[in-house]
Amino acid sequence: MRKLIPFIVGLCTVVGLSCGRTSITRKSTGDGGGSQAEKNYYIVKKGGSIDDIAKKTEIPAWSILNCNPELDENTKFGPGEKIKLYEKYYEIQPNDTLYGIALQNHANYGALIDLNNIENPDLILAGDKLRIPCPGKKSKHKLEREEKNHAYIERKEPRKTGYVVFPSGLKLQIVNDPKLTRKGKEFYDPRSSGNPLFKVEVKDLGRAVSRHFTLGDFLEIHVPRLESPNYKLKLNGDEYFAYGRLDPDFVGRLEKTRTCVGEPIEVDSGYRPWGYHKRIYRDIYGKMETKKSLHPSGMAADISSRSTRRLNRCVADIFNNSGIGTYDDEGFVHVDNRKGKARWSL
């Protein structure tokens, strides 16, 4: 048996066999088959629509549209036109994580997964190549003037021990510390939603809470100067809350929304600690009316995707026409997990 190992290694080198390594990107762009190095652009042969090119190249239409913001679903192409399909190729380095790669390249995590048909995000191998998606549309808003109606939710006592378990299987330890959660404290839950506070470490930020969303997506700080240095984490130049609340059922509904939309969804704002939320309202609107929001309970998010119309349709369906605020001019939708009907638009 001892002699067999060098033989296999030799064969891998000479013949170029993959030798047990699973390549993540198996599909070719249709330009001459898999043996040729894949290019991030396509030269139109016969002409056609974005959908034709998507079919031919096996690159989703949303990826092509994100790379070419001047185009839309109805654009027709003629022979010889050169169309960008995704941002670039990236070779996985030792110790890379998928989330780290997404952050480094300013790419949406869920988009990276879909563009590379990744089954298990924890199984990526150095030397394999990934397609990096072009940046999607992200809303620039800081905080919506929201919650016109007081949301109805059941009041529940949060569990004091154990774990919060997300649809991905990720478990986070519950923190029971009245110094953080008592009335008026930074991580108070004004709505008594029953969603317990959990502690976050930097290593958790990249972990998936569902197939297309990471914990970091919901915990990013958008106005860092308004959050206390004691309560924040830093990763790749971005800042995140060091504690969070996030309703696993709400995450499940967002994942369903993602499936319905069929293209990447950006979380523009997810959890907001109570103290931070108040400071933000004071800073931006000079007022204190903040108690109606479900963001400090981990049951709300402001989301956006390339097709606002499709996103609006999907959230109406999956959130059962309840707890939806549409902000078409600013390009995002507020969704929350309230009971009872409430819709507003601004």
Ligand SMILES: [Zn+2]
């Ligand atoms: Zn909101």
